[in-house]
Amino acid sequence: MIYSEKSVALLILRMKEYHNLTQVAVNEIVQEVSSLLNASFDSSRKCLENLFNSGKEISGGEKGNVIEKFNQHWQTWDNSLNELSTPCKQEKYIKENFGFVEPEEICNGKSSCTKGVGASQVIYHKTHNIYYVPIKSTIQSLFKNQNFKQAFSTACQSKIHPDGVLENFNDGEVAKRSTIFTTPDVIRLVLYYDDMEVCNPLGRKSSVHKLGLFYFSILNLPKKLLSKLQGIFLIAVALTSDLKTFGIDTVINIIAKEITVQKGGLAAIVADTLACHQMTGFKEGVGFAHQKCRTCLCNFNDMNTKFTENEFVLRDLKTHTEIHCKSEDTVATGVNRRATILDVEHFNIFEGSPHDLMHILLEGCIPYTIKLVLGHYIQAKSVSLSQINESLKNFNYTYLDKPTKPSPILLQHLIGVVVH
Structure with missing residues (x-):
């Protein structure tokens, strides 16, 4: 039965x-x-x-x-x-x-609203809630699953590779210098945050129902499982408008307290530039800051003329907390506030908040560089646009690559590079 x-x-x-x-x-x-x-x-x-x-x-x-x-x-x-x-x-x-973890309803703030018109108008108080799924309960539920326990145990037994070989988090310098990730069975958590539009982004309801979603994943799993949907777990959901009005620190504060009492620690926070700056207290609109980068103290001119790390002064945790977080000149420092994420024990935001490679490289620098290179060779008459498109069409794509093979390049894609 x-x-x-x-x-x-x-x-x-x-x-x-x-x-x-x-x-x-x-x-x-x-x-x-x-x-x-x-x-x-x-x-x-x-x-x-x-x-x-x-x-x-x-x-x-x-x-x-x-x-x-x-x-x-x-x-x-x-x-x-x-x-x-x-x-x-x-x-x-x-x-x-099935180990269901019940979400908790947490008040993020209250506001006064009006309902009705004229003499029938009344003022009422509206509660703006965050729906939070406790990390501790989720982890306890996971360890009741034999398949998860086996996968966790297998990953913990994997050996650290020699210097120069980077296969997972444990091979990196941050993990090796860490005072908390000294044993393989210490849980390594990754925190992720992004917004999601649930309505038509081109309609008049766009951004009204936009949601902010927080997730976590566990790095102590075999690498084939790290990017699987089954290995990513929901932490919290809130309206993006509420997070902007009342701040994101209510959620981060709860997460920080939970991570502190776990047998583990926060290895990294993963998000795009906007979301990461929101969590770490930097200016979300980097165009309004003189020091735009959360990794170094570069200005706009330096960003355009210098390209190696040793040409910049890197930010450090001590200067950040003692000087930049207390400075009233937020435009000069690029820091809006002291972020609650700094309260997470053994976590350094300058080592644990990597930049978003998808937006910066795959959707930014790399396509732009390819555009310049193609434009240069077409303009030099070393190759024609039709020859490039013919090569793209006849390339021997693998079974996995066929659904995402490149579309033909149009001349208008190269406007500003190719002289007509």
């Missing part, structure tokens, strides 16, 4: 979470499956009765035992479907049997 109920519950979860079916669709499918099972049961029972009535020698006691076991088997599946026939029953079973 327990096995059959679990199988039905897993089927329902797959339909809802993997295939994004609505609750109405799930309920209808459960009812239809129940009807099919009942029809199959009736048909199978008639076959058994025909067999017993065919004249073959079967004692009455044996016949009764077979029919009784058959009825019990089918009744088990029928009961399982009935036990999970409504959303309330489904939710109750999932919470009790």
